[in-house]
Amino acid sequence: MRALIAEDHAxxxxxxxxxLDSYDIEVVEAVADEPSLVRALxxxxxxxxxxxxxxxxxxxxxxxxxxxxxxxxxxxxPVLVLSQYVEQLYAxxxxxSEQGGVGYLLKxxxxxxxxxxxxxxQVAEGGTVMDPEVVAHLLRRxxxxxxxxxxxxxxxxxxxxxxxxxxxxxxxxxVTEKAVGKHIANIFAKLGLAQSDDDNRRVLAVLAYLQG
Amino acid sequence: MTATATAxxxxxxxxxxxxxxxLSTAALTTVVLWFGIPWFVAMxxxxxWYADQHRQATGRLLGRELVRPYxxxxxxxxxxxxxxxxxxxxxxxxxxxxxxxxVAGTAIAGxxxxxxxxxxxxxxxxxxxxxTPPGVFDRPFALVTLxxxxxxxLLWPVAGLLGWLWWRYAPELMRIWAIMxxxxxxxxxxxxxxxxVAALAASRADTVDSAAAEIRRIERDLHDGAQARLVxxxxxxxxxxxxxERNPAKAxxxxxEARATTxxxxxxxxxxxxxxxxxxxxxxxxxxxxxxxxxDAPLPVGVHTSxxxxxxxxxxxxxxxxxxxFVVSEALANVGKHARANRVxxxxxxxxxxxxxxxxxxxxxxxxxxxxxxxxxxxRRLAAFDGTLSVTSPAGGPTxxxxxxxxxxxxPKTMRSSARD
Numbered sequence: 001m002r003a004l005i006a007e008d009h010a011x012x013x014x015x016x017x018x019x020l021d022s023y024d025i026e027v028v029e030a031v032a033d034e035p036s037l038v039r040a041l042x043x044x045x046x047x048x049x050x051x052x053x054x055x056x057x058x059x060x061x062x063x064x065x066x067x068x069x070x071x072x073x074x075x076x077x078p079v080l081v082l083s084q085y086v087e088q089l090y091a092x093x094x095x096x097s098e099q100g101g102v103g104y105l106l107k108x109x110x111x112x113x114x115x116x117x118x119x120x121x122q123v124a125e126g127g128t129v130m131d132p133e134v135v136a137h138l139l140r141r142x143x144x145x146x147x148x149x150x151x152x153x154x155x156x157x158x159x160x161x162x163x164x165x166x167x168x169x170x171x172x173x174x175v176t177e178k179a180v181g182k183h184i185a186n187i188f189a190k191l192g193l194a195q196s197d198d199d200n201r202r203v204l205a206v207l208a209y210l211q212g
Numbered sequence: 213m214t215a216t217a218t219a220x221x222x223x224x225x226x227x228x229x230x231x232x233x234x235l236s237t238a239a240l241t242t243v244v245l246w247f248g249i250p251w252f253v254a255m256x257x258x259x260x261w262y263a264d265q266h267r268q269a270t271g272r273l274l275g276r277e278l279v280r281p282y283x284x285x286x287x288x289x290x291x292x293x294x295x296x297x298x299x300x301x302x303x304x305x306x307x308x309x310x311x312x313x314x315v316a317g318t319a320i321a322g323x324x325x326x327x328x329x330x331x332x333x334x335x336x337x338x339x340x341x342x343x344t345p346p347g348v349f350d351r352p353f354a355l356v357t358l359x360x361x362x363x364x365x366l367l368w369p370v371a372g373l374l375g376w377l378w379w380r381y382a383p384e385l386m387r388i389w390a391i392m393x394x395x396x397x398x399x400x401x402x403x404x405x406x407x408x409v410a411a412l413a414a415s416r417a418d419t420v421d422s423a424a425a426e427i428r429r430i431e432r433d434l435h436d437g438a439q440a441r442l443v444x445x446x447x448x449x450x451x452x453x454x455x456x457e458r459n460p461a462k463a464x465x466x467x468x469e470a471r472a473t474t475x476x477x478x479x480x481x482x483x484x485x486x487x488x489x490x491x492x493x494x495x496x497x498x499x500x501x502x503x504x505x506x507x508d509a510p511l512p513v514g515v516h517t518s519x520x521x522x523x524x525x526x527x528x529x530x531x532x533x534x535x536x537x538f539v540v541s542e543a544l545a546n547v548g549k550h551a552r553a554n555r556v557x558x559x560x561x562x563x564x565x566x567x568x569x570x571x572x573x574x575x576x577x578x579x580x581x582x583x584x585x586x587x588x589x590x591x592r593r594l595a596a597f598d599g600t601l602s603v604t605s606p607a608g609g610p611t612x613x614x615x616x617x618x619x620x621x622x623x624p625k626t627m628r629s630s631a632r633d
Contacts, residue, residue, distance in 0.1 A: 009436065011444045011473070019451055059432065084439050111446030113454050 001124055004049040005030040006037040006063055007082075008056050012107070016050065019110065023117045034062040041070040041077070048124035052107075053083040053090065064090050068097075076101045080123045083107060091134045095207055100200045103129035103163070122163060128203045129163035138210040148190050156183040161206050165199055215386035216378070218269050219324035222389070225262075226318045229310030232259040237307065249294050256297050256306075263306050266313075267397050273390040281305070281399035283407075301403065309396030320389045327378035334371035338364030415595035422592050433484050441477035445470050489534060498533045499524040502540050502558060509544055512555050519562030526562060532619045535597055536560075536567060539590050543571040543613050546586060551575025551611060567617045577609035587613075 003025050007013040010032075017027045028046060031037050033056040041049060049070075055063040067079045080103035081094060091104050103123040109131065110116045119129045135158055139146060146154065152173075159169040166184070170177040184202070188195050193209055196202050236255030242248035260282065267278040281302040285293065297303050340349045342361035350358045358364060399407070452466035485491075493501035499520050506513035520526045527533070540558060547553050553575030561568045579587065580603075591601045599617035 009440045009444075012440055012447070015444050015447045015451075019447060022451065022454075054435070059436075084435060084443065107443040108446060110443065111450040113447075113450040116450075 001025045001047045001121070002028045002045055003120065003124075004028060004040050004043065004046045006032070006040070006049065006051040006055060006066075008032045008052065008054070008059075012052075016110070019113060020050075020117070020120070023113075025117070025120060033057060034066055037063065037066045038070070041066065048078040048080060048120055050080045050082060050120065053081055061090070064093065068093055071097055071099070071102070075099050076126065078123045078126065079103070080105065080120055080129065082110075086131050086133045086137075088134065088137055091130060092211055095128075095204075095211060098204060098208065100126040100128050100204060103127075104134060105129065105131045106133060118168075119163070122165075127163055127200050128207065130161060130207065132158070132162050135161040135210075138207075142210055145191060149187060153183050153187050153190075156180060157187050157206065160184065160187075160203060161210060163203050214272060215383045216324055216328050218273060219321040219328075219382070219386055219389075221269070222266075222313070222317050222321035223325050226314045226321070229259070229262055230314040232262055233307040233310040243294075249290055253290075253293060253297060256303055259306050259310065263309065263397055266393060270390045270393045270397060273386055274394060278394060279398050279404075281397070281403055302399065305396055305400075309393065312396065313393065316392060317389055320385050324378070324382045324385050327374055327382060331371050331375040331378050334367045334374065337367045337371075338362065340364070415592075415598075418592040419596040422589065422596075425589075430484065430488065433480075433487075437480040437484065438477045441473050441480065445473045445477065448473065490537065493533060493537050494530075497525055497527045498536055499560065501533075501537050502560065505537075505541055505544055506556075506558065509556070510548055511553060513544065514555070514557045515560075516557070517560045517562075520560070526621045528562075528567065528619050528621055532567070532597060532617060535593055535599070536569060536615070536617055538593065539601065539613075539615050540569060540571060542586065542590055546579070547571070547573045547575060547611075550579065551577075551609070553609075553611075562621060565618060565620060567615075567619055569615045569617075570612055571615075572610055572612040575609050575611060576607070577605045577611050578607045579603055579605035579611050 001024070003020055005013060005016050005020075005027055007016060007030070013030050013032065017030060020027055029040050029043070031040050037051065037055065040046075049067065051063045051067045053061050053064045055066075064081055064083075067081055071077050071079060075097060076099045078101035079094075081090070082105055083090070084107050086104065086106055094102050094104050101123055103119055105116075105119060109119070122129055138161065139154070139158060146157070149157065155173065156169060159172065164172075166177050166180045170180045173180070185195065187193075188202075188205075191209060193205050196205065232255055236252055236259060239248055239252035239255055243252060264280070267280065271278045283296065283300045283302070285296050337349070337352070338361045341358060341364040352358065352367060358366070448466045448470040452463040452470065455463040455466065490501055490504070492504045497520075499515075499517050503515050506515050517524055528536070544556065544558075547556050551573045553573035556571065556573045559568075559570045559572075587601070587603060594601050594615065594617060597617055597619070599615065601616075602614050603611070604614075605611035
């Protein structure tokens, strides 16, 4: 897999390159500011872009804006946005395209190297990955309609919204994939969402519902 | 003599003020014509110049400097300019003064000038009598006829009397004139208050700005510094965790790196905290905190203080201490960055109502309060306390920053109640 990294902090940039490298993800370009990011996002040969929200020159949110813009020009361009704090508004902007291949994670998540690499791979394959903090926040907002869910279903919903596959949810909850499937069917029925077999579409539907 | 010289000048030029006032009033009737506005502006500016000359003369007589009452001109075209002149009460007070001065000023100055001229006249009367043909100067007061120049000396008592009057009263008369002029030429107390309010509004805006900028700087420092290092640290630890079995040597390397990152992050946090409010400042007060700065500085720094009491422990209100400390610390940092100095001398004098500090270096000079945002930032910070910062920095040095910060030392009682554990 070929990745592009946009991160202005040299220490983190080198760390990310090393981390991805040890999982056979080749970093084809690592940039440190917005203009070079905008240019690099035009490359056809990247499978995923890992972008820090905050980049020079102004150090505000140009990384995010460059990513959103690039995805408008190339729908589905896989972008994983990293940030030192999560901002619901930014999550909303990233999900607005209703296209997969997008992720939004706290930088802290890199400490769980395996999960982080999984997230990168998932985004590259067109999946959607949301930080648990974003999801927790969204769930808090929807206390009313979600009250009908059982605690188990709620847990599954939370995992699902972060973008994890049925298998991953099953593994972390110590249940079978079949059981997870059943929970999901119940959740969709209770929330009045159309069922879909496609994992990715399902995640997007759930996130769209929660953002609603 | 100053008084008499001023009297003669006033006597000679008092009419000019009235002419200027009349011309600028006349201009107002023609503002609808194209030349009306420039004419009015030119006349008003001329009247201001004329008034300024009198302000200086008045100031010399009263032994203090007169404050100019005019509002500062903002910006804009010719209409903004005429508005500025028309709406400034000082414009009209200048005109009023010109009229009053032409009458009362001329009377007073005329009296003083006459006393002086009379004294001289009667003192040199014998000489006049001697050098002029008969019939010109031989009948003073038209009562007696003087036949010989020596008889002219009979008028010396008159010269003496006038001279005495002049000597005794000329300064006081001119003082009366000066007080009268100052009443018109200086801003009214309402105008003074207005200026004060404007200055306060500006300094408040500056304070808000600089506080916001400061918070932004701290946020940035945390984001780019300690926070980023902690992320890198957790990344290293995570990777090491993964590697510990597959590649123990690599894992050990990552752990060592993680430890180095930790200590850098701690250093950065420490520096940041020190920049916000240095512990030594909170614990020991300004003088000791400045001494601590001096010890840390990369070049020799002399610290001289007076007025801080025994053990230099007199405390000032916390915000004042923080501001003064910040100014000194920024000044020192600037010296380190720009001045190429070999030595810095810091002097701090605490007076009952103010703190004076100067930071002088023997570097290359050329610092400009207008050009650098750093010095401007310090001035803005000081403005919140009505403090001022001035810079003298000729090319080639030395550079001396002088800070004046109004404040009162804390009494021991308030010190206790505001002291921290």
